[in-house]
Amino acid sequence: MNFREYRIGSRAFGVAFGLSMSITLFFPSFDLAASIVSEVGLDKQLTSGWDSGWQIADPLLNGLNKPLKVLVRKDPKTGEPMEPVYAYVYPAGTSLPNGVTHTANLGKGVEELSVKQGRVTEAKKENGAVFLIKKSDQLLTFEDKPLSYMENATATKGWTPDEVLKQAADSDVLHAGSGKTMFVREGCWWCHTLLPEQTQDWQVFGAPPMLGDFNGESPTAFGSDRKGPDLLHVGSRNASREWMMLHFFNPRLVQPHSIMPRFDYLWGEVDADGKKIDFKKWRSEYDEYREGKITTPPDVPMYAKDSEIRNLIDFVVNLK
Amino acid sequence: MILKYLFAKNEAIPVGSAAIFFGFSAIIWFMIGTGLGSFNAAKLAFPDFVTGTEMFAFGHMRQVHVLAVIFGWISMAFAMAMMYITPILGNTRLWSEKLGLWNCMMWNISLLLGLTLLWMGVTSGREYSDFPWPLDLAVAAFISIPLAVNVWMTIIKRRTQGIYTTNWFFAASTFMLIIVFLVGNLPEYFHLTGLTEAYMTWWFAHNVLGLWITPVAAAIAYYVIPKVTGNPLYSHRIGHLHFWSIVVFYSTPAAHHLMSAPLPEWLKSFASVEGVLILVPAIAFVSNILLTMQGKWNMFVENLEVRFTVVGVLLAIPLNMQGGFQQTRSINWYIHGTGWMVAHAHLALLGFSTFLEAAAVYLGLQTLMKRKLYSLTLGNLHFWLLLIGFSTYWISMTIAGLIQGAGKIYEVPYIDVVIAEHPYMIARWLGGTMVFSSTILWLYNMWMTAREGTVIPAGRMPHELAYER
Numbered sequence: 001m002n003f004r005e006y007r008i009g010s011r012a013f014g015v016a017f018g019l020s021m022s023i024t025l026f027f028p029s030f031d032l033a034a035s036i037v038s039e040v041g042l043d044k045q046l047t048s049g050w051d052s053g054w055q056i057a058d059p060l061l062n063g064l065n066k067p068l069k070v071l072v073r074k075d076p077k078t079g080e081p082m083e084p085v086y087a088y089v090y091p092a093g094t095s096l097p098n099g100v101t102h103t104a105n106l107g108k109g110v111e112e113l114s115v116k117q118g119r120v121t122e123a124k125k126e127n128g129a130v131f132l133i134k135k136s137d138q139l140l141t142f143e144d145k146p147l148s149y150m151e152n153a154t155a156t157k158g159w160t161p162d163e164v165l166k167q168a169a170d171s172d173v174l175h176a177g178s179g180k181t182m183f184v185r186e187g188c189w190w191c192h193t194l195l196p197e198q199t200q201d202w203q204v205f206g207a208p209p210m211l212g213d214f215n216g217e218s219p220t221a222f223g224s225d226r227k228g229p230d231l232l233h234v235g236s237r238n239a240s241r242e243w244m245m246l247h248f249f250n251p252r253l254v255q256p257h258s259i260m261p262r263f264d265y266l267w268g269e270v271d272a273d274g275k276k277i278d279f280k281k282w283r284s285e286y287d288e289y290r291e292g293k294i295t296t297p298p299d300v301p302m303y304a305k306d307s308e309i310r311n312l313i314d315f316v317v318n319l320k
Numbered sequence: 321m322i323l324k325y326l327f328a329k330n331e332a333i334p335v336g337s338a339a340i341f342f343g344f345s346a347i348i349w350f351m352i353g354t355g356l357g358s359f360n361a362a363k364l365a366f367p368d369f370v371t372g373t374e375m376f377a378f379g380h381m382r383q384v385h386v387l388a389v390i391f392g393w394i395s396m397a398f399a400m401a402m403m404y405i406t407p408i409l410g411n412t413r414l415w416s417e418k419l420g421l422w423n424c425m426m427w428n429i430s431l432l433l434g435l436t437l438l439w440m441g442v443t444s445g446r447e448y449s450d451f452p453w454p455l456d457l458a459v460a461a462f463i464s465i466p467l468a469v470n471v472w473m474t475i476i477k478r479r480t481q482g483i484y485t486t487n488w489f490f491a492a493s494t495f496m497l498i499i500v501f502l503v504g505n506l507p508e509y510f511h512l513t514g515l516t517e518a519y520m521t522w523w524f525a526h527n528v529l530g531l532w533i534t535p536v537a538a539a540i541a542y543y544v545i546p547k548v549t550g551n552p553l554y555s556h557r558i559g560h561l562h563f564w565s566i567v568v569f570y571s572t573p574a575a576h577h578l579m580s581a582p583l584p585e586w587l588k589s590f591a592s593v594e595g596v597l598i599l600v601p602a603i604a605f606v607s608n609i610l611l612t613m614q615g616k617w618n619m620f621v622e623n624l625e626v627r628f629t630v631v632g633v634l635l636a637i638p639l640n641m642q643g644g645f646q647q648t649r650s651i652n653w654y655i656h657g658t659g660w661m662v663a664h665a666h667l668a669l670l671g672f673s674t675f676l677e678a679a680a681v682y683l684g685l686q687t688l689m690k691r692k693l694y695s696l697t698l699g700n701l702h703f704w705l706l707l708i709g710f711s712t713y714w715i716s717m718t719i720a721g722l723i724q725g726a727g728k729i730y731e732v733p734y735i736d737v738v739i740a741e742h743p744y745m746i747a748r749w750l751g752g753t754m755v756f757s758s759t760i761l762w763l764y765n766m767w768m769t770a771r772e773g774t775v776i777p778a779g780r781m782p783h784e785l786a787y788e789r
Contacts, residue, residue, distance in 0.1 A: 006483070013492065013567060017499075020571040023590070024523060025503070028575075031584040032516050041514075051511065053445035054452035061441050098513050105513065185441035187379020197580035199653035203731050211582040214514035218507070219445035222518055222581065226657040226724070227364070229734040252368070257739050259367040265374045279372060 036107030037099065037215035039148040042133050045216030046088035046150065047318065050095035052180040053219045057095060061185040063178030063311050065095050068165070069318065071172040076163040085132060087153060091161045092128035098216035099150060100131075105215050106150070109138060113149035120152045128161040129154045170305060179315025182308055184221060186263065192231045193223035194319075206233035228260060235319040244313045249300040250286065266309040271301035322421060330418045336688030338420025342400035343685045345428055346677070347763050349392025354756040356385035361749035365742070375439065383450045384439050389669060390448075390533070391431050391463070397677035398536045399423070402471050402490050404684045405543050409487050410478025419470050426462035430455070444508055446517070448525040453508035460501055468494035485559040489539030492567065496531040500524060515583065522577035529668065530570035530598075537632070537673040538562065538605050540680045544629045545612050548683070548783050549619055554611035562604040569597040576647035580656060588649075595647040602640030609633045623783055624699045625679045631707065632675030639664070639672045654729065659741070660721025663714050670710050670755065678706070678762075685766055686782035691773030696787035698765040702758045709754025716747035 037045075049067045050057075057065035068089045075082045090096060099106045100120045113136055114120045123129035130153040138147040153159040165173070183189065196205040209232065214220050238244075243254060248266065251258035264279060271277050285298040303309045322341045325333045362369050363378045370376045407414045414420060434455045443450045451459065471494050475487055483491075504524025507517040546553050553559065575583055575591035610633065613619075619626040642664050645651055655661065686693055693699055720741045727737035776782055 003482070012564075016564070016567045017496065017571065020568065021499075021503075024572055024574055024587075028519065028584055028587050029516070031587070032514075032519065035515065045513075053508075054442055059442065061443070098511070184443065184445040186377065187382060187441075187443075189445070190379050190382045193657055195581060197653065197656060197728075198582075199580065199649075200729050200731075204734075208580065209582060211515070213582070214518065216513050218511065218513040218517055219521075220514065220518040221445055222578070224447055224577070224657060225662060228738075255735060257735050257742075259364055259738055259742075259745070261363065261367060261378050262371045263377075264372050265377075283372070 033104075034107070035211050035215060036147075037105070037110050038145070038210060038212040039133060039135075040209070040213045041215045041217070042099070042106075042110075042148055042150055043086075044213070045097045045099055046131050046133070047174075047176050048180045048217060049090070049097055049177045051218045052177075052184050052221075055095075058181065061181050063175070063181040063308065065093075066175075066177035066181065067091075067094055067097075069174040069176050070164055070168045071174075072164060072168065073172065074167050076159045076167050077157070079167065087159070087164055088131040089161045089164050090123075090125075090129045090131070091165075092126060094125065094128060096123055096125055096129065098218070100129075100152075107212065107215065109147050110149050113138075113147065114151070118149050118151040119155040120150050122155040123152045127154070130159045130161055130164050174314040174318055175311040176315045176318040178308075179311035179313070179318075180221075182266070182312040183315055184219060186266070186312070188231075189221040189223040190225065191223075191227035191260070192229065193226050194220070194230070194232045195222040196230050196232055201230060205230040206236065228258075231316065231319055233320060235317045239317045241313055241317060244316060245303065245309075246300050248309055248313065250297075253297055253300070263309065263312070266307065266312060267301060267303050268307045268309075270304055272304050273302075274304070275301075277301050322425075325418070325421055326425065328418070330416055333417040333421070335413060335417070336404060338414065338417050338424060339400050339403035339684055340688050341421060341424045342396050342403060343681050343688075344766065345424060346393055346396035346400055346681060347759065347766060349388055349396060349431075350674075351756070351759040351763055353385055353389035353393050354752065354759050356381055356388060358749065358752040358756040360385055361745070361752045365745040365749045374441075380439055380441055383443065383447075384435050386448070387438065387450060388431075388435055390528075391434075391459070394533055394537075394669065394673055394677060395463070396424075396427065397681050398532075398540075399427070399467050400684055401536070401540050401543075401677070401680040402467065402494075404688055405540070405680075406471050406474045406487055406490055409484045409543070410474055410480055412474065412477055412479045415470050415473035415477055419466055423462070423466040423470065426466075430458045430462050434459070446507070446521040448528065449505055449508070449521060453505060456501070456505045456508065460498065464494065464498050464501055468498055484542075485553065485556065485563070486539040486543040488563055489535045489542070492563070493532055493535045493539070496571075497528070500527040500531055504528070515581065518581060519575065519578065519583060523574040526574040526577055527571060531566070533669070533673055534570065535563075535566050537676040538636075540676045541605075541609050541629050541633055544625055544676075544679050544683055545609055548623060548626050548781075549613065549616040551612050551614065551616055554608050554614070558604050558608040562601045562608065565597070565601040565604065569594055569600060573598070573647065576652070579647065579649060579652045592648050596644050599640055599644045602636060602644070606633055606636050606640075624693070624696065624703065625683045625783065627703060628675045628679035628682065631703075632672050632679070635667060635671040635675065639667050642667065654725040655721055658721035658724035658728070659717045659744070660725065663717035663721060666710070666717065667714055671714065674706070674710075678702075681766075683782065686769065686773070686776070689770055689773070690776045690778075691769050692776055692782055692785045693787065694765055694768035694773045695789040697789060698761050702762045702765065705754050705758035705761070709751045709758065712751030712754065713748050714751075716744040716751065720744035720748070 047069050070087050072087045073084045103111045132151045132153050134151045135146045135148050196208045198208045246253045248263045250262045251260040282298050288294050289297045434451050444452050507520045573591040573595035575587045576595045620630050723740050
């Protein structure tokens with residue numbers, strides 16, 4: 001570095017690169033940090049929990065360390081019927097979502113409501129917690145929508161995870177959190193975006209997401225390369241579990257031109273009755289059906305309650 | 321052969337060992353990467369091809385293809401180029417052959433480990449930064465930092481007064497890669513979430529292309545063309561313009577990858593304008609190299625390395641015309657998320673950059689092993705299979721993308737788009753398979769060069785000898 005030019009050059013390089021880092025990282029961070037979480041954003045982060053990609057508590061992405069989304073029809077304390085409401089159940093030991101551990105991420109207004117009225121900071125990972133989404137009278141300044149916030153029902157109502165789970169029918173429990181892990185692990189997002197575009201897509205795929213719809217979600221799994229339809233609102237278009245089941249087992253059963261892979265391996269070893277699933281037999285019968293030797297395809301086995309495909313279907317139908 | 325030098329004294333290691341090790345590793349990763357690509361393309365054309373196994377599901381293999389090509393083929397070819405070009409331009413030896421050998425071995429091991437885990441589904445769920453953060457740290461510690469130290473020390477210890485254009489790029493890009501890699505993965509170390517994470521994901525993806533792959537590939541052309549043709553670089557000043565406009569313009573448009581996400585509007589507009597300015601370094605680079613070719617255009621036909629380099633440079637023209645304009649709002653809304661982008665990404669990595677790296681690996685391995693290329697016929701076959709295979713891929717995916725874009729805005733049911741794309745999916749698979757086959761020929765050719773290529777006499781360059789087969 002003997003030349004004056006090189007000294008000047010390396011300083012100029014530092015200035016140029018530093019300026020670009022400021023403009024692209026430092027300045028946007030103020031805008032992004034100022035975003036106020038919406039009701040959609042609260043639902044997403046409470047449904048998917050701490051993280052849906054690799055995490056120490058779930059190194060092989062088996063859907064561990066995840067909450068359950070439960071439709072509560074009876075008061076868990078008294079057993080009295082009540083107006084149905086979704087509760088987000090974090091069994092003891094489950095990592096709490098980002099908005100609870102870092103309340104500042106909820107944004108102005110929501111943070112105060114969640115801490116003061118919702119008492120979210122009293123939730124403890126060791127004991128588990130049950131969360132609800134509440135609407136306040138305050139309006140979001142730019143959208144004219146009522147501000148929603150998180151409530152720690154374990155603190156405010158005394159609902160414990162065990163009580164809520166005990167009174168709920170299995171069909172009212174959505175394993176959507178674990179399902180998002182399946183969505184990430186199986187690479188669904190390599191072909192299906194979760195981001196309807198701002199300039200079109202309104203008619204077919206529904207409204208594009210708004211600022212505040214993502215706070216606390218990780219990864220967002222927007223996807224960049226669409227080889228199948230956008231899925232952000234798929235549960236509003238098609239919430240049939242039977243259709244989803246057939247489609248995941250072999251997409252060509254319900255859509256002959258689909259290029260989606262078969263996800264039959266997510267059924268695991270056994271079906272809902274605990275009987276071993278004979279994939280080999282199923283495939284050879286399906287091949288006969290394709291060749292026109294038999295007129296109907298073989299029946300798709302009903303998945304077991306604790307199978308990975310159940311998680312994934314729960315996640316997909318929950319994408320409203 | 322290489323392993324015995326890992327614990328040898330630095331002086332006892334033959335010059336070029338690290339570069340040769342890197343060169344062959346790069347070709348092998350290229351074969352693996354394109355093989356996976358061809359396999360994936362077959363699945364998109366024929367969805368029931370190898371089905372029902374988690375390990376062979378498309379969603380498990382797509383990212384392995386991408387990262388094998390970026391970290392295995394492209395980046396290792398870059399390391400190979402740096403380990404032999406940097407010392408030559410400084411009229412010195414590589415600072416540490418031993419560090420280079422360890423770098424290469426650890427690179428292969430961490431990449432193999434990372435890709436195996438990724439294949440199993442162990443992912444952060446972020447495109448291009450798919451590795452979980454412990455592996456990101458391994459990549460920084462074993463891949464990018466040792467490489468950078470070796471390059472910088474070689475430049476500092478040079479025995480020339482000035483630093484040639486190629487070495488500015490090498491020194492700056494290795495530095496920027498470390499920063500981009502460590503900063504771009506911040507969301508994983510510190511669990512940053514939401515839009516911040518999405519934006520940082522694309523900040524990383526944009527900058528790893530713009531500050532690592534594009535400038536280093538260009539730097540290779542700055543070396544190969546003057547060296548082989550014997551013409552001096554057309555203009556040192558245009559080289560300056562290229563270098564500074566890369567640093568200023570190419571490092572800023574990250575947000576144009578997320579034009580339809582609810583990011584701040586000022587950021588998207590800013591990114592879009594800066595994105596058009598990418599044409600400044602692009603035009604500077606292309607014109608500088610093509611003008612350097614003046615009077616030596618016969619070598620474009622006769623010499624394999626020059627042909628690879630010039631084709632790479634020519635492919636930079638459509639690449640940057642697409643890249644500059646497709647991210648503006650008026651075009652992006654049509655082609656975003658379609659096969660057009662897949663075609664563009666392959667134009668950048670398989671067209672522009674692969675041709676330049678292939679030239680560097682051809683030239684470097686012949687120079688360092690002091691062996692003339694075993695077979696020009698195989699070399700030509702490699703070139704034409706690569707070019708025709710790539711073109712087939714690029715054209716078919718561009719058409720598929722335009723169909724998809726039209727389907728998107730006219731609200732055609734998605735399945736009709738899938739049906740319309742089917743013939744182009746088959747064409748893409750054929751093109752990809754041609755590329756894959758060409759890499760097998762190349763590996764064989766280089767292997768035979770090492771064993772049976774004519775020995776190049778001391779003081780001679782490979783291109784001064786006639787081809788024999």
